[in-house]
Structure formats: C-alpha cells, structure tokens
Amino acid sequence: MLVLGIESSCDETGVALYDSTHGLLAHQLHTQIAMHAEYGGVVPELASRDHIRRLTPLTHASLQQAGKTYRDIDAIAYTQGPGLGGALLAGASFANALAFALNKPIIPVHHLEGHMLSPLLSEEKPAFPFVALLVSGGHTQFMAVKGIGNYTLLGESIDDAAGEAFDKTAKLLGLPYPGGAKLAELARLGQPSNLHFPRPMLHSHDLNMSFSGLKTAVLTAVNKIRTETGCDAELPEQIRNNICREFQDAVVDVLTSKAKQALKQTGYQQLVVAGGVGANWQLRQSLNNLPEVRTFFPPMAYCTDNGAMIAFAGAMHLASAQPAAGFNVKPRWPLSQIVQ
Numbered sequence: 280m281l282v283l284g285i286e287s288s289c290d291e292t293g294v295a296l297y298d299s300t301h302g303l304l305a306h307q308l309h310t311q312i313a314m315h316a317e318y319g320g321v322v323p324e325l326a327s328r329d330h331i332r333r334l335t336p337l338t339h340a341s342l343q344q345a346g347k348t349y350r351d352i353d354a355i356a357y358t359q360g361p362g363l364g365g366a367l368l369a370g371a372s373f374a375n376a377l378a379f380a381l382n383k384p385i386i387p388v389h390h391l392e393g394h395m396l397s398p399l400l401s402e403e404k405p406a407f408p409f410v411a412l413l414v415s416g417g418h419t420q421f422m423a424v425k426g427i428g429n430y431t432l433l434g435e436s437i438d439d440a441a442g443e444a445f446d447k448t449a450k451l452l453g454l455p456y457p458g459g460a461k462l463a464e465l466a467r468l469g470q471p472s473n474l475h476f477p478r479p480m481l482h483s484h485d486l487n488m489s490f491s492g493l494k495t496a497v498l499t500a501v502n503k504i505r506t507e508t509g510c511d512a513e514l515p516e517q518i519r520n521n522i523c524r525e526f527q528d529a530v531v532d533v534l535t536s537k538a539k540q541a542l543k544q545t546g547y548q549q550l551v552v553a554g555g556v557g558a559n560w561q562l563r564q565s566l567n568n569l570p571e572v573r574t575f576f577p578p579m580a581y582c583t584d585n586g587a588m589i590a591f592a593g594a595m596h597l598a599s600a601q602p603a604a605g606f607n608v609k610p611r612w613p614l615s616q617i618v619q
C-alpha cells in the first residue's frame with residue numbers, strides 16, 4: 280500500500296511517499312526558516328500561506344522521485360494536530376481534497392505520534408514496548424509505548440519545552456534564529472568554567488521537568504558578566520561558548536537522569552528519542568551511554584518536522600483507519616488522548 284504523507288503543522292512543509300512493502304520511496308521538504316528569520320519567530324499567517332504555495336509542487340516532486348503517479352496512491356495521511364491552526368488547515372484541506380478527488384481513504388495523524396514512530400524508519404528499529412522521549416520545539420514528554428496507538432504519558436515539562444529553552448537561550452545570547460542547533464555547535468567549543476546553571480526538578484521524584492528557569496539563569500549570568508566586564512554589546516566569544524556548553528550540560532543532565540528513571544519505572548530496556556532536540560550531539564552521546572539500555576534515534580533528516588514520519592504513521596494506521604467524514608484539525612491535542 281502506498282501512503283502519501285503531508286506535514287504542515289508549523290514552519291516546514293513536508294511531503295513523502297511510504298510503501299508498506301518497499302519502505303520510504305520519496306521525501307520532500309521545504310523549510311520556511313529563512314522567511315520567518317527576520318521576525319525572530321514563526322509568523323502564523325505567513326506560514327499558512329507558504330504551505331499553500333508549496334504543497335502541490337512538493338507532491339509532484341515526491342511522485343516523480345518515487346516514479347509514481349497520483350493513481351498509484353492508496354491512502355493519504357496528514358497531520359491533524361497539534362500545531363498552528365491555519366498551517367494545519369492548509370495541509371488538511373489539501374490532503375482531504377486530494378483524497379476526495381482520488382476516492383482514497385484519508386488518515387489523520389497526530390504530529391507527535393509521527394515524531395515518536397520516526398525511529399522505526401531506521402534500519403535498526405526498536406520493538407515494542409519502549410520508553411519514548413519526545414523532545415522538540417513544543418514538547419518534552421516521556422511516554423510508555425506498548426504498541427501503535429497505545430501510549431501512556433509518564434511525565435512532561437511543566438513549562439517550556441527543551442527545544443524552546445534552546446531557542447530562547449540562543450536568542451538572548453544573540454545567536455541568529457532559530458538558534459537551538461547553532462547553540463549546540465558553539466557548545467562544542469565551550470570549556471569548563473566557573474559557571475553553573477541549575478538542573479531544575481532533577482530530584483522531583485517524578486518524570487516531570489521544567490526548563491524555563493534555566494533560561495532565566497542564563498540571562499542572570501549574562502547580565503552579571505556584562506556588568507563585571509563592562510561590555511554592553513556582544514559577549515567575548517569564549518565566554519559565550521562556555522555558557523552554551525554549561526546550558527547544554529544542564530539540559531542533557533536532566534533529560535538523561537529522567538530517562539533512566541522512566542526506564543526503571545517501566546522496566547523497559549529500550550529508549551526511543553524523537554523530535555528536533557534528538558539531533559543534539561551531546562544528548563545522543565549521553566543517552567547512547569546508558570548502561571543496559573538500547574537507545575534509538577531517528578535518522579538525522581527525520582528528527583525535525585517532515586512528511587516521512589506522517590506517511591509512516593499513516594501506513595501503520597491504515598488497516599484500522601476509518602474513512603473520515605468531513606475533516607477538522609486539532610491545534611491542541613494531547614498524545615495520550617489518541618482514540619483508536
């Protein structure tokens with residue numbers, strides 16, 4: 280069965296074709312990062328309009344890449360939520376119109392389920408059950424995954440997501456938008472220093488986390504350094520790199536400690552890491568070194584938003600999916616409330 284996947288929840292338009300026998304046949308992506316950069320964040324109205332512009336050309340490119348035509352498509356999966364309402368509607372309208380025209384089933388997919396199942400696109404796949412750490416721009420959650428559609432929330436960030444903390448911290452350090460990945464690169468150049476940022480909720484005895492105070496701790500440290508050195512503008516490079524490293528150390532320490540706790544609590548021996556922060560080199564290193572645990576990451580290209588993960592999740596649901604009557608989007612949608 281050939282499934283077309285459409286992702287448009289935020290600032291990436293992703294289209295892909297997944298074949299249940301032959302695997303991923305095509306994957307096309309357009310990122311709007313450059314368009315939103317001058318505003319320092321995603322402008323929802325611009326995002327929706329750009330998705331509308333990109334969806335048809337990306338679909339054509341996917342079909343061409345796979346050597347298929349519209350008639351070969353067996354089902355269409357799209358991101359129903361969570362995400363930006365207008366951006367979701369662009370993808371939902373496109374997917375539903377195409378499904379209607381081709382008279383094929385439509386499969387609404389939860390964006391985070393897409394992220395969470397993306398490690399199954401790797402050659403080396405986890406088997407159920409596993410603990411999933413979803414760590415992206417909007418979410419930081421631990422889930423117990425017993426099978427497709429069987430997800431239990433174990434704990435989550437009570438304020439900022441880890442990716443959001445990376446981006447906000449990068450912004451206050453003067454790094455260009457979106458700063459998360461850039462901050463991670465500068466952290467490689469950081470050296471041990473007398474800086475120390477808090478590890479929020481490290482000892483909270485549950486699987487909840489908090490990252491907003493960490494960003495404030497960085498701000499306080501930056502202000503202090505500026506006062507001491509009398510530099511109003513840019514921080515000296517090495518000091519900035521040290522701050523990046525210490526910030527990243529703090530995030531990775533918390534995520535690693537909570538991951539250990541989640542594995543202990545469930546008794547599972549496999550950890551799946553998904554979402555944009557899963558691209559982080561230090562987090563990968565740290566979670567790969569957990570004793571007696573196998574850790575799985577999606578291929579780098581499928582860490583951030585993409586159509587491949589939506590096509591794949593759609594293919595997994597195809598057998599049980601009911602053809603949708605009409606369509607809607609769910610900008611707010613907890614993953615634990617998926618109903619099969």
Ligand code: ATP
Pocket residue numbers: 288289361362390394414415416417418441442443445446457458459460463554555556557558559560582583584
């Ligand atoms: P959600 O999936 O929760 O709706 P999203 O789709 O915006 O949010 P993703 O696309 O999965 O999130 O990931 C983007 C986030 O990942 C951004 O916050 C970005 O800073 C972060 N990110 C990307 N690369 C890295 C990296 N190497 N280190 C740390 N953070 C990173």
Ligand code: MG
Pocket residue numbers: 289290291583584
């Ligand atoms: Mg994005």
Ligand code: FE
Pocket residue numbers: 390394415416583584
């Ligand atoms: Fe995402």
